[in-house]
Amino acid sequence: MPRKCQITNKKANNAYSISHSHIRTKRLQKVNLQKKRIWSKNKLCWIKVYISTKAIKNMAHINI
Structure with missing residues (x-):
């Protein structure tokens, strides 16, 4: 399962x-995902x- 919000489609x-010496290395800022239960009106x-x-x-x- 991809680390992606199922409602807003946010991703990394x-x-x-x-670093302190200002050397840049690439990294990912991951989405803060939480597992929730939502009541479906449909x-x-x-x-x-x-x-x-x-x-x-x-x-x-x-009002989801």
């Missing part, structure tokens, strides 16, 4: 890790999804 971001059952924390914070505004 390319970045640099910078199917009338609980669905387990991997969603990002930003999506969890915005769920109150979106």
